[in-house]
Amino acid sequence: MSNDTVKTVDLEKIRDDYKAAAARIQRRIIICAGTGCVANGSLEVRDALAEALKEAGVDVALELKKEEEHTGTYISKSGCQGFCQMGPLLHIEPGDILYTKVKVSDVPEIVERTLKKGEVIDRLLFVHPQTHVHCKGDAEIPFYNRQKRVVLANCRVEPSCVREYIARGGYFGARKAILEMKPEEVCQTAIDSGLRGRGGGGFPTGLKWKFTLASQNDKKYVICNGDEGDPGAFMDRSVMEGNPHSVIEGMMIAARAIGADEGYVYVRAEYPLAVERMRAAVKDAEEAGLLGDHLFGSDFSFKVTVMEGAGAFVCGEETALIASIEGKRGMPRPKPPFPAQSGLWGKPTVINNVETLASVPGIFLNGPEQYKAVGTEKSPGTKTFALTGHVANTGLIEVPFGTTLREIIYNIGGGVTNNKGEVTTEDFKAVQIGGPSGGCLTPDMLDLPLDFDSLKSAGAMVGSGGLVVMNKETCIVKIARFFMQFTQNESCGKCVPCREGTKQMLAMLDDIIEGRADRKTLELLEETAKAVQLGSLCALGKTAPNPVLSTLRFFREEYEAHVFKKICPVGECKALARPEILASKCKGCTACARKCPVGAITGKVKEVHVIDADKCIKCGACKAACKFGAVIGL
CATH class of the missing domain: 3.30.70.20 (Alpha-Beta Plaits)
Incomplete structure (x- = not known):
């Protein structure tokens, strides 16, 4: 290998140069530029703020370039900061000031009172839903200060700046894995960390890598599964939008573990901002010498392609996703062989979801023991959740495994709300966890620690991480029907149990909420659900009955009221009202x-x-x- 072909990357110099540039900045203003805030006008706020400061004679930087020196105000974008319902969000450092629901019309007051005089504008602060106290910044807001943000920690960096990611420790873990570790050692480190797949199944990541490494082939692939399709779930989208380089670095380490030289990021087409930022990050990494041939002066080469998915929920299943990348219709195939033996184009392939890969760099930067220090023994680390429904504070959160529902709903979430939006103390009815693949948890499970094993014992699953909170005015049967309609629509139709079984289950749920059901309907619904669960080909069909079975288990009296009394207890079903x-x-x-x-x-x-x-x-x-x-x- 000639030295002329090797492009070395001096991570320490990039880190130190960026930190020096950042230290010269007197003030940094971070505008949330996740999908929700962008839709609500955050980029217009950024432009108006930059213009107002320039008119006031302030040195303004919209990016920290290597060849420029700025000493005034740096206005940067970020990915999703999580507090979606309060956006657009504007964070001012130093001072830890977080302004919420900021509009362009607020800019003159922010410039005059806060940036010039140092005053805090109370009306733009978050108000605690229970105490009604104004909270100045993250440290005072329970939504933030009761989380432990690891994967989401870098979602406040400028997503288009690879230098800032490096300054925060980025790509050092990948360099270590490539230059200092053999593939077997990389696999073992992941095993030692206890990292489990965040896509729903919770399979040990290191073991998956080890199985793929053992497959002998001159060509292997790494695939990042960004096909996030659960209703109300947006964890992976937010990571790709706000911290894309962590995903790329995770893929690099996975590639080193299995001996792959090529990877694909499969993102659903409904996530245009995630696609844009992932592609920009790949380009920036290539230009910096972090992707391509002979990385860090080694014999290891790796390239990444970002591909838009077709939008089918079933493509979240790994074999259907592989078929889609190959240009075929996204339909699952029987296993074995598993992708570790025969995946993309028949070659050994490892598939991890976005959050799993984004967790990997920290393990190799700080060591597996530090990673295992958070969470539970069998479910170490943290998990991101999309918290939504009848809860005061909705948004994207990250907590250690083992955190209870009570902590999430009442402290981070600020409490349950009634249908008028008022926070109440006794209105909690259930929470649907894991989306269409998950199940319902009830008030007597509020102190259940959320981890892979405890949820499985309760008849639910972590799934992708959706948490839909429901108050007592919610009809459980209608909720079960909603998820069943979703999975029935998304069934690829390849196997009979899923194709026909979900259709029949949906018809029986319609009979229940429209007053046509009898005792046999209930019995047949349960029998059909179990048959679909046992006989379906892929995880979509096998988990489709979960919402029905869990609600039948915990809310059977509500089903019986619909069937036998012809009454919807909460009055949501018009035919039975x-x-x-x-x-x-x-x-x-x-x-x-x-x-x-x-x-x-x-x-x-x-x-x-x-x-x-x-x-x-x-x-x-x-x-x-x-x-x-x-x-x-x-």
Whole structure:
């Protein structure tokens, strides 16, 4: 190998040069540029802020270039900062000031009061939903200070700046794996860390690498599975948008472990910003000499291609994903052989999801023991979750494995909300974890530690990491039907149990919520669910019945009320709605009676009112008029 063909990379010099440039900056303003904040105008806020500061005579940098020196204000973008519902987010350092829901119209006040005078603008601060206290920055906001952000820690770096990623320790782990470790040692380090796949199954990452290494072939591949399709899940998207170089570095280490020289990042086409930033990161890494031939002066070469997926949920399954990359229809195939033996184009292939790969660099930078110090014995490390539903603080979070639902919902999430958006203490009904592949957890599981094994014993799974919180006004049967409709629509149709079984389960759930079901319907629903679970070819079909089986297990009385009493207890199913005014909440204000178009409501002033269910046309006017939540069943 000629020295002329080797492009060495001096990581220490890049790190030190960037840190020196950053130290000259007096102030840094970080604008969240994740998908949610961009959609709400964060980039317009950035442009307006830069223009206003330039007009005020401030030296403004929108990026820290090697050939330029700045001493004023650096306005940078970041990936998703997690607190999505409060965006656009604007973070000011030093001072740890976090402004929420920032608009272009707020820029003049921010410049005049905060950046010139050092004042904090209270109206732009986050207000704690329970104490109503204004919180200045991350350190005061439970949503942030009760998390442990590891994978998401670098989501505040400028995603388009490979130099800042290196300055935070990036690519040092890859260099160590390539120059100082044999492939067997790389596999063993991953095994020693206890890292388990974050795509849902929780299979030990190091073992997967070891199996692929053992397959003898002159060509091997690494695939990053970024085909995140669960409803309400956006963890992988946010990592690719905000910390793309961690994914690339993880792929490099995986490639070293198995002896691969080529990798693919498979991203669903519905994630245009993730695709854009992953491609930009690959290009920047190539230009810096971090991807390509003879990396770090070694014999190891590795290149990465970013590919857009077709948007089919089933392509999250590894063999269907492989078929899609090959240009075929995304359909799973029977295993064995596993991809470790015969994967992409028949070659040994290792497939890890985005979060798994983004966890890898830290293990090789800091050592497996430090990684294992967080989490539980059998589920070490942290997990990202997309927290949504009836909870005060929705967004992207990261917590150690073993964290309880109570901690996530009531402390990080700020508490359960009712249908009016008010935080309550007794309205928690259930949480759906793991999306269409997962199951429901109930109030008596609030102190259940969230890890792979405890969730499996509860009939649920970590899945990709979706957490949908539901209050007591949620119909569990309709929730089960929602997920069943999703999986039925996304079934590729290759195997009969999934293709036909999910269709029949959906039809039976329709019968239940529309009042046509009987005892045999319930029995057949459960039997069919178990048959689909046992007989389906891939994980989509095998896990499709999970939401139904878990809700039948924990909320059977709600199913029975629909079937036998022909009543939806919370009144969400219109065909079974029996309108009622709760005596405990009715104030006798007569607002409902005055709004009823058919005179179905009777009652005197300051006395409990009554609805004649036979006269009621279920228009919902009374429920909308009631300020006390006394009307139910509509």
